[in-house]
Amino acid sequence: MNIHEYQAKALLKSFGAPVAEGVPIFSADEAAEAASKLPGPLYVVKSQIHAGGRGKGKFKELPADAAGGVRLARSIDEVVQNAGDMLGNTLVTKQTGEHGKQVNRLYIEDGADIDRELYLSILVDRTVGRPAFVVSTEGGMDIEAVAEETPEKILTLPIDPDAGVTDADAAKLCDALALSGDARSDGMTLFPILYKAFMDKDMSLLEVNPLIVMTNGRLRVLDAKVSFDGNALFRHDDIVALRDTTEEDEKEIEASKFDLAYVALDGNIGCMVNGAGLAMATMDIIKLYGAEPANFLDVGGGASKEKVTAAFKIITADPAVEGILVNIFGGIMRCDTIAEGVVAAVKEVGLQVPLVVRLEGTNVEKGKKIINESGLNVIAADDLDDAAQKIVKAVKGA
Ligand code: ADP
Ligand code: MG
Numbered sequence: 001m002n003i004h005e006y007q008a009k010a011l012l013k014s015f016g017a018p019v020a021e022g023v024p025i026f027s028a029d030e031a032a033e034a035a036s037k038l039p040g041p042l043y044v045v046k047s048q049i050h051a052g053g054r055g056k057g058k059f060k061e062l063p064a065d066a067a068g069g070v071r072l073a074r075s076i077d078e079v080v081q082n083a084g085d086m087l088g089n090t091l092v093t094k095q096t097g098e099h100g101k102q103v104n105r106l107y108i109e110d111g112a113d114i115d116r117e118l119y120l121s122i123l124v125d126r127t128v129g130r131p132a133f134v135v136s137t138e139g140g141m142d143i144e145a146v147a148e149e150t151p152e153k154i155l156t157l158p159i160d161p162d163a164g165v166t167d168a169d170a171a172k173l174c175d176a177l178a179l180s181g182d183a184r185s186d187g188m189t190l191f192p193i194l195y196k197a198f199m200d201k202d203m204s205l206l207e208v209n210p211l212i213v214m215t216n217g218r219l220r221v222l223d224a225k226v227s228f229d230g231n232a233l234f235r236h237d238d239i240v241a242l243r244d245t246t247e248e249d250e251k252e253i254e255a256s257k258f259d260l261a262y263v264a265l266d267g268n269i270g271c272m273v274n275g276a277g278l279a280m281a282t283m284d285i286i287k288l289y290g291a292e293p294a295n296f297l298d299v300g301g302g303a304s305k306e307k308v309t310a311a312f313k314i315i316t317a318d319p320a321v322e323g324i325l326v327n328i329f330g331g332i333m334r335c336d337t338i339a340e341g342v343v344a345a346v347k348e349v350g351l352q353v354p355l356v357v358r359l360e361g362t363n364v365e366k367g368k369k370i371i372n373e374s375g376l377n378v379i380a381a382d383d384l385d386d387a388a389q390k391i392v393k394a395v396k397g398a
């Protein structure tokens with residue numbers, strides 16, 4: 001689960017990290033009052049969407065040479081003007097995809113006098129099985145280019161979870177970021193604070209880009225992007241309360257209500273499969289035959305007819321879906337339950353696209369009978385290979 005920058009900053013501040021003063025707003029009328037609470041004379045108006053690259057982003061509704069999704073303002077009037085320009089419009093950044101994201105919230109922040117922009121993140125480094133800091137002196141808006149072109153400018157420092165961030169670790173990070181004087185003592189305090197926030201809140205990513213050295217020599221967290229481990233959310237009600245579902249894929253929200261493992265993808269073949277392994281294999285084989293899956297969907301082991309119906313409805317509601325492949329190997333999940341769910345869902349929402357069904361395993365005969373007697377226009381398949389070829393052919397022929 002992701003949260004907005006202003007929420008991440010409030011969270012990091014509660015752990016003691018230095019962040020700027022700021023006020024989130026939801027409508028342009030709130031802009032003047034929000035700005036008047038800040039010291040000025042420099043303000044920053046920041047689009048709050050769950051994607052980075054906002055500074056260099058472009059608004060669909062504004063001329064191509066208009067400023068991006070993070071703007072400096074030198075007076076309260078300019079804050080108000082920029083807020084009106086940005087709210088309600090669609091921001092396209094490197095991370096949003098071409099559809100962009102509508103900006104429904106802004107963060108009005110105190111402007112900082114920046115000397116240097118650094119990069120810092122904490123993530124789970126799977127190669128060493130530990131949390132790790134990733135830092136670079138080359139922070140700011142082009143860290144992806146640094147990673148590609150000059151990877152030697154990036155330091156990855158795994159942390160021993162039993163010891164936490166030791167003074168020696170913090171010193172290494174300070175060295176890598178070339179911090180001296182006040183900035184160095186700020187860093188020695190800040191790095192353990194960020195690590196504590198990461199661990200206590202079960203984050204999967206904490207990215208501060210940029211972490212800045214200000215002209216007064218002090219450190220400040222200027223941007224913050226935080227993701228949480230979904231499997232640990234049950235123990236963080238305070239984090240769940242920060243969820244902004246308008247930022248999430250509607251189909252994924254619907255799926256989460258039914259406890260379905262569903263991930264929306266860009267292709268046109270909707271998949272309903274049981275078991276994550278079989279779901280992955282199904283996606284692979286669709287690709288092998290030259291098409292793209294529209295989703296990953298694992299209906300799980302003991303799914304009920306209602307759950308299967310919900311899953312089928314989510315797939316058919318996706319306008320990108322031009323064909324559906326149901327691929328079930330009945331073990332704990334019984335083929336007749338799947339068949340009943342599919343038939344019930346089709347009766348409710350209709351079927352506008354070709355449907356290939358491959359059933360195998362427990363109660364397969366019952367399942368096939370239910371489908372055959374339903375009068376549905378189903379293309380039957382014998383095995384995974386056959387099923388994939390048939391759905392790809394049906395979609396490409398259409
Ligand atoms: P994004 O990474 O989505 O582009 P950032 O929050 O990193 O958004 O902002 C982009 C750039 O805008 C920063 O690299 C920094 O140069 C500038 N900036 C952001 N916030 C402030 C601020 N409070 N004061 C001064 N400059 C800022
Ligand atoms: Mg940034």
